[in-house]
Amino acid sequence: MYLHGTSRINEFGRLEIGGCDTLALAERFGTPLYVYDEELIRRRCREYVDAFRGSGFEFQVAYASKAFCTMAMCRIADEEGLSLDVVSDGELYTALRAGFPPERIHFHGNNKTPEEIEMAIDAKIGCFVIDNFTELRLVNAIAESRGVKVKALFRLTPGVSAHTHEYISTGQTDSKFGFDIGNGAAMAVIEEAAGLSSIEVLGVHSHIGSQIFEVEGFRLAADKVASFAADVRDRLGLVFSVINLGGGFGIRYVEGDKPLPAGTYVRAITDAVREQFTKRSYPLPQIWIEPGRSIVGDAGTTLYTVGSIKDIPGVRKYVSVDGGMTDNPRPALYDAVYEAMLANRANEEASEVVSIAGKCCESGDMLIWDLPLPSPNAGDLLAVSCTGAYNYSMASNYNRIRRPAVVFVRDGQADLVVKRETYEDVAGNDVIPERLRKKEVHQA
Missing domain, CATH: 3.20.20.10 (Alanine racemase)
Structure with missing residues (x-):
């Protein structure tokens, strides 16, 4: 997996992002987990703004929030002097609640x-x-x-x-x-x-x-x-x-x-x-x-825990993780391709080619086909890179799977910016009509 931004392999042989050990992040916040390199996001914002300065043009660089919209991301866009592109009342509400200046919002x-x-x-x-x-x-x-x-x-x-x-x-x-x-x-x-x-x-x-x-x-x-x-x-x-x-x-x-x-x-x-x-x-x-994508895309990494492994001799080895098309629908939608590594064994050489399967009840729930890895074991931590754009924003509750948490990492500090969904979040808007409620049985 290509290392970029603040990503590196630390002295323990594990992937580190923003000064935070990914194994520690997984233990603290659980998996699947979206991890964002805040320093890289800010660098990408500044690259666009700096490129316009001295051009002789008045300009606005508007972050396309459809790529990844949270209140924390809106705050970063504001701090870096960007405008904001929204495409729905939900994105507009998020921006306004974050305190983003409305005069810099384009609908x-x-x-x-x-x-x-x-x-x-x-x-x-x-x-x-x-x-x-x-x-x-x-x-x-x-x-x-x-x-x-x-x-x-x-x-x-x-x-x-x-x-x-x-x-x-x-x-x-x-x-x-x-x-x-x-x-x-x-x-x-x-x-x-x-x-x-x-x-x-x-x-x-x-x-x-x-x-x-x-x-x-x-x-x-x-x-x-x-x-x-x-x-x-x-x-x-x-x-x-x-x-x-x-x-x-x-x-x-x-x-x-x-x-x-x-x-x-x-x-x-x-x-x-x-x-x-x-x-x-x-x-x-x-x-x-x-x-949008070019500001947050390569700043995002998704962490998964390896679960079941199915080896079909002479055909394919399926390695299943605790997420899939619910947190990253892009492979199913666009045949999108990704790189990944075992974040807890980052220094080990690849010894086989496997395919990463999601946990949804869909044959098409495949995250990566034919990925070279060290022989994986249940419990390993898989890091999929460049998942910062159109992953969280397109996530779903298919199979009633809870959407992951999101953390920003910078200078060794990890901040939760979106909580992991709870079971109550998943079923909280459901309503059972009176006619379907269980009737109490009264015995004489």
Whole structure:
């Protein structure tokens, strides 16, 4: 397993993260356990902010909270000067409860409910990212009823397809998200929005996908967005002050993944925006971006305890752990791949190839196929790296399995930021109707 951030093998031959021995973490907090390297999270935040400084652009780096949203993470984003991208009332509530400044919150989503819109307007968030005509009219009506004017970006589908999994590619024409430039929907929505009394058009938003390892897609998107902005200016006399080019910057999950440094992505975006807008004699806009996975993804490690082992001679050796698709659905959803090690035997050489199975009653509940490991034993501690994004946030209670705890580690200190669910948490919202309650039997 590739060691990054503050991870190291300590003098006891065990994996250590943030100065904390993972075996001690497992004994203290139990497993499965999400462990986050706080120092690495903060470093990733600063890499984006520092890359923009000196670029000549006003900017916002908005953390895409869908990747991993807890109150503690919102606090870190605020302390590091980031804005926040939310896509639901739950994420918005989490941010507000954490004390995140509402004026730096951007509300995304392709089907915002009236209740979510009301909640966001009442909280005085920074802007909406409008995704369709229905939403535009609903936001305007609710804002008008409250006597306020809300700021908005408009999500475009620029016709740029990122080289990524089809489920996380979003910039192509055939997408549930946004207004298509090519078929005229984008121009039509800006024209309509410009005439509404309670909408202030800031600019447009473009997001081409996730887990992207190259910059050409962002250059193409900047060209398309600049061309569209110039068309809007020439036709409607409206000049955008903000261009949001989204996120999707990739991380290393396994050997062969080659993500670019944050500064490389940022330089490519700022250079492309400067070139494309300047050649159209267009005032340079603010640039906003939305990294999520690339801030928290490689900062997360999940710890599991090895349980049953099934060896099928000449076929495969299954090593089961006390978690699985309930705490990491990505292998089942996207064929995602990971690296791992025995954290309690980190110096031992691999002696066989095994496959890591989850405990859910699903044949597809496999975390890692064909993983080289020292011969594992029941009770060993397995550490799966780069599980910081879309693991906790997509976790479920399938099979009524309790969701794990989350800890932040830094400088030898481990802080609980999400408690492990209890049995009461799992069944606490259940209601038994009166007709199904057990009747007392009265004997004469």
